[in-house]
Amino acid sequence: MTQEKIITAKNMTKKFGHFVANDNLTFDVYKGEIFGFLGANGAGKTTAIRILCGLSMPSAGEIKVAGFDIYKQNEKIKKNIGYMSQKFSLYEDLTVYENLNFYASIYGMQKNEIKKKADELLEKLEFSYAKNKLIKDIPLGWKQKLAFSTAVFHNPKIVFLDEPTGGVDPVTRRQFWDLIYQTAEEGITVFVTTHYMDEAEYCDRVSIMDEGKIVALDTPLNLIEQYKVQNMDEVFVKIARK
Amino acid sequence: MSNSIEISSLTKVYDNTKALNDINLHIKKNELFGLIGPDGAGKTTLIRIIATLLLPDSGTITVENLDVVKDYKSLRKIYGYMPGRFSLYQDLTVIENLNFFATVFGTTVDENYDLIKDIYSQIEPFKNRRAGQLSGGMKQKLALSCALIHKPKVLLLDEPTTGVDAVSRKEFWEMLKNLQKNDITIFVSTPYMDEASLCDRIALIQKGKILSVETPENITKQFGKQLLQINSDNKYKVLKDLRNYEFTNSVNSFGQFLHYTDKRSVPEVQSIKNYLNEKGNSNINIKEIMPNIEDCFMDLMIEDKN
Structure with missing residues (x-):
């Protein structure tokens, strides 16, 4: 993790009619950081992620993602980020390789580069034997790991993960976090939401949203100390039950 | 105490996969x-078979002495069922949904209001x-109210807390605990391991097989190895070194x-510390x-694989 800022948000606000979904959010995310983005259902997390991914315009605020202005350069932002959610997975009727090839082509990677990188990736994951298997025929845990690897295949500056481990078995969930750590070590920033509070403790820093506002932002250990509790689960309960 | 649900040798196969493999509960x-x-x-x-919505390939299930295949009509009257996906009528209001489910089961909201009061009042x-x-x-609370409005004997809840934040999940389990006072058998599934502690008993299931059925305390007692908790300045490095x-x-x-956990029958804490120090951890x-x-779940998963 460095001091180079990869996301800067100043007074980010999003209104739907009279409802303020994001209320003056100000925060920075650093290069290579694992940034946990927490909050209760309906706190405004999805709205904020959609803005940061260039999919929705804020009502007000100054926001830069990967060095690009959210208002004027949102197409450039899309090229420099990766995205994965629990629901979005890969195309079931394409093979493992066809999926990688499809996404990489969309991001403008060259054929020979894709082929080389795909082979390297599958070897690293010890999944080469499944290169030509259809996605629908591989286990769920593998799908999630592949979906993540696909989201960072074009070497984005930031990857957004929206509840990537929901429902995944405890062993695979930890393998998934190994991938996240490796990715962050390579300098890719990881912006992640989760309902597992043990996973919140794997992040370098976490923010907690409540009713459209960021009410806490610090390292997990500092938050645990500040709220005089034992773990992030208790921090979350204290904040959300206020 | 007699049994409410009896599951014997239940198997269900999809294509070539055993979705359920000889389940006894x-x-x-x-x-x-x-x-x-x-x-x-x-x-x-499993929940859909109990709920009479899917037929077993072999094995039997009786619920309150009724057979899930032969007596499905009678069973549906005594079930409250909350499927995994939100399945109330989105275009009806809260009270319209509740009235609808009460009417279908031949009762009224007033008649059983006591049962849903704590949940519905929210x-x-x-x-x-x-x-x-x-x-x-709120959807979750409404779905639970609708599942309860005819005063069921057996409540079947399929992942009611999936995708729900940590605080709402706790509140939901408190509601279930309260409901128990009303003489209802509650069968609930969840992927969140931390929710297990609130159950009277749990079954751990993986790849169609039951790994263990016990009270939460007894499952942890059966772990069988000394477990050590380790932390340091750089947890990820310690993790890699310990591997x-x-x-x-x-x-x-x-x-x-x-x-x-250690391969030795008694782990030597000092030798682990020395090893980690040598590797540059502090x-x-x-x-x-x-x-x-x-x-316990991870331990049983690995045991099952071997």
């Missing part, structure tokens, strides 16, 4: 029973709002800590702890 009357396992373990298939201020416009937590340590049996991340703390359900 006995759930007592008035028990809060948790079926715990990841996606794809077979939880929904969403009653929004009773004229359409169900589709409720927040996730290459000759005496490591298992090492897993648990939030800010690592959980570790501020190493090691202490023995009690395993939690997730420790």
Whole structure:
């Protein structure tokens, strides 16, 4: 993790009619950081992620993602980020390789580069034997790991993960976090939401949203100390039950 | 206490996959029973068979002495069922949904109001709002109210807390605990291991097989190895170093800590510390702890594989 800022948000606000979904959010995310983005259902997390991914315009605020202005350069932002959610997975009727090839082509990677990188990736994951298997025929845990690897295949500056481990078995969930750590070590920033509070403790820093506002932002250990509790689960309960 | 649900030698096959493989479970009357396992373990298939919505390939299930295949009509009257996907009428209001389900079961909201009062009163201020416009937590409360409005004997809940935040999940389990006072058998599935502690008994399920059925306390007592909790200045480095340590049996991340078991019958804490210091780690703390359900689940998963 460095001091180079990869996301800067100043007074980010999003209104739907009279409802303020994001209320003056100000925060920075650093290069290579694992940034946990927490909050209760309906706190405004999805709205904020959609803005940061260039999919929705804020009502007000100054926001830069990967060095690009959210208002004027949102197409450039899309090229420099990766995205994965629990629901979005890969195309079931394409093979493992066809999926990688499809996404990489969309991001403008060259054929020979894709082929080389795909082979390297599958070897690293010890999944080469499944290169030509259809996605629908591989286990769920593998799908999630592949979906993540696909989201960072074009070497984005930031990857957004929206509840990537929901429902995944405890062993695979930890393998998934190994991938996240490796990715962050390579300098890719990881912006992640989760309902597992043990996973919140794997992040370098976490923010907690409540009713459209960021009410806490610090390292997990500092938050645990500040709220005089034992773990992030208790921090979350204290904040959300206020 | 007699049994409410009896499952014997139940098997269900899809294509070539055994979704459920020789399941035997006995759930007592008035028990809060948790079926715990990841996606794809077979939880929904099992609940749908109990709910009479899917036929078993072999084996039998009786619920309150009624057979799920032959007596499905009678059974449906005594079930309250909350499927995994939100399945109320999005275009009806809160109160319209509730009235609809009461009417279908030949009763009224007033007649059984006592049973749903604690839950329903939390969403009653929004009773004229359409169900589709409720927040996730409120939808869940409405779905539970609708499942309860005919005073069922058996409540079947398929992953009611999936995708729900940590606080709302706790509140939901408190509601279930309260409901138990009303003589209802509650069978609930979840992928969240930390929810197990609130159940009377739990079954751990993985790849269509039951790994263990016990009270949460007994499952953790059966762990059988000394479990050490380790933390340091750089947890990820310690994790990588311990993976290459000759005496490591298992090492897993648990939030800010690592959980570790040793190949030796009694782990030597000092020798582990020395090894980690040699590798350049600092501020190493090691202490023995009690395993939690997730420790046990992972242990049983690996045992099952071997």
